[in-house]
Amino acid sequence: MNMISQIMPVECDPDSPRRHKLIGTCDVKYIIDEDPKEEKKKSTPGIKLIRRKEDCLKIATWNIRSVIKPGKLDNVILEMGRLHLDILGLSEVRWKDNGKYEKQGSVLYYSGKPSTDKDHYHGVVSITPIKIQDIELEMVDEIKYLGVTLDRTLRYRTHIKEQSAKAIRTLYQCKRAVGKNWGLKPGMIYWIYKAVILPRVLYGAVVWWHRAHIKEYQRDLTKVQRLACLMMTGAMRTTPTHAMEVMLGLKPLWIEVEKRATEQWYRMKACKEWRGSCVDKRHALIQREALSRFEMLMANNDLIKRQEIFDKKYRVHIGERDNWKVEVRHPTTICFTDGSRRSSTKLAGAGIVIPKLGETVSISLGRYASVFQAEVCAIAHCARIIKESVKQEGAVVIYTDSQAALKALKKISVTSALVRECREELNSIGEQRRVTVAWVPGHQGVTGNERADELARIGAETEYMGPEPALPMSADVTKGVIEKVKELEAQREWEEETSCRQSKMMVKGIDHKRTRYLLKLVHRLIAQAQPNCDTEGVSI
Incomplete structure (x- = not known):
């Protein structure tokens, strides 16, 4: 930071022994504190912050030397919030024209040369926090909205890790009722995973689906599905996760995220509730991806926004x-x-x-x-x-x-x-x-x-x-088509898998009939270990 100064509503005498000199060149060089012995610790090298009363207005100026580059203004607003400034004046922002702009909870008033200024040599900005009914909106790094944790960079790292951790904790609670040869039937565990765990992990997938391709997040999601597969099969810890997924008819979880996001997009698009733009940016990419594969489904679909019709003459x-x-x-x-x-x-x-x-x-x-x-x-x-x-x-x-x-x-x-x-x-x-x-x-x-x-x-x-x-096209048929497309994508992932050589020799791909048979077979093997147990089949 080049320089920051504060203006307190008290008179300042340059000859006073209670003055504190601020680093840098500024219009205000000295500032008087209520108590010269109370001085806050340095939060940034070269900057001294003075304790202020609640009824004081905290103002600072900053020779920013251009905010034309992307991300510069975000850094300024973040630093303003960290230092709890009420008003911040920027010089040499090099913006054209003048006007008002709102971003990240702050209002920016800017003024510069006309649009003919091609060199971007002039311009000043004044930033003030947004207030609603005299209540200042606090800037935070993360916030939960409708069950989805949003961070300031929209990377959804916190949301994915939190949901994965919650799912793993839930599975470990269920694991207390499952043993090698006793406890819940494999079919029941399969149902719990599909009906309870997966919806929790995939909640709001239409917003964060584009982050599921990142290896770090894929590892977090894979941990959830691996634990569920081990509980269902009772396999050894060294069993490959991908092989268990194919045998149980489960798609890799990042493909399942894409499938759920496409279904959510289809429902909102058919009901005319989709507000995402057509630009290729972040979560709005789902529209381009879906239209390229399922354009016929959107051309003529049966799903409409819920309507309440009371007129009935039959x-x-x-x-x-x-x-x-x-x-x-x-x-x-x-x-x-x-x-x-x-x-x-x-x-x-x-x-x-x-x-x-x-x-x-x-x-x-x-x-x-x-x-x-x-x-x-x-x-x-x-x-x-x-x-x-x-x-x-x-x-x-x-x-x-x-x-x-x-x-x-x-x-x-x-x-x-x-x-x-x-x-x-x-x-x-x-x-x-x-x-x-x-x-x-x-x-x-x-x-x-x-x-x-x-x-x-x-x-x-x-x-x-x-x-x-x-x-x-009905919603059920559309979801069936999306399911088939994603199963083909999962099949390609299995065929391109470079590991699991022995498993690939025996298992060629996802087969739901084989999955139902294996879940029943596992139960029969458990029943043989304990003849007194119930030996009825499991229907999935």
Whole structure:
């Protein structure tokens, strides 16, 4: 620091024996202290700080000699906070024009030559702390906001280390209930890790995911997953972490961080809550990375921001299996709908049967529609047919064997664009007719339901004619696509692994069927060691 001086609200006599000379060239060379015997220790070489009363204003000046270079102003504000200055005047900042600027809790008033000054030879700045209702905002190096610890450099080192340490402590608490041949089953440990530990570690991943590539942070994250793998398998301490991860179907934790960050970005982007800029900077890079791989998913997605819709002009009825029929009065239009997705063709379809109108419809929905979407689409299409039909009399009863679709139509909150559209179609015919959407047990010999199921299977075996996706991409399908992409990335990491030579000879990659078998196998081996233990299998 070139020079700092303080101005106290007392008169200063250059000839007074109670004066203290400040180092450097300054407009104020001497300053009077309340007690000449009380002098604070040097906090910076060459700078003497004088004790002040609470009602005094602490002012300093600094010949900074340019703050054009990146990071210079940050250092000035940090030093101002460390010395507890109220007002700091800077000379030779070499900024152009004049104005007001806010940064890191301080307000900067600057004045310089016009923008035609290409040499940046002039300019002064006055920095004052920001106050709210006469309360000065304190500058700190770290702060926790919404569960994420932010540091002044946004490196998230503290957050990652704290979350990793908390996860390890939690695992050690669980480890007290696990032994080599007793304690919690491996499947239960697997569930605890996936459902409790991982969400804690990956919280807020969309903010700090770009730091997970750093080796130091990767080591912290790997310690968590290694401890969980040792607890699940009971392996020796020398077992390679990467080999245990592949055998248990776990991706390296830094890849899991990217996956969770992409899912969080997708949810915020689909709900129009993403505020990150498109520039390639820090966490906002997730947008460029995601759009380059999943552009089709964002072109037409079903997820919307949660809406509360109270307008409902139809009734939802979910009866008992033995008493599912709805009491009707003549004339009533009874309809049956169903949705299907074939694992052989990986296609989805919907079927509609309206005996009174003589309508039998089979709809192909392509390869990206889920079973839930097929069921809701069938109900919406059935309501559209009834609305456009010539016969507009009597009540309407639409039967479906999907309770998930009925519960989605019954709820007040809506997060699916397709469900919202279906509700609108039902409300449109409910303005003039009494509409009931009811549940019918599937595969119980109900003629209309069996016919609708057959039409849905026909639609699921027919290729969709037109551009995919036929329906907006659901959140579950999108997460499935992201999961597959990250699994391929984990597979490449395993193939490029230079160590684990013996493990790679036996294990070629992640296999979830093998993972389920191994977890059951481990349990059976434990049961053999203790015959009196329960030997039932573990389902993951």
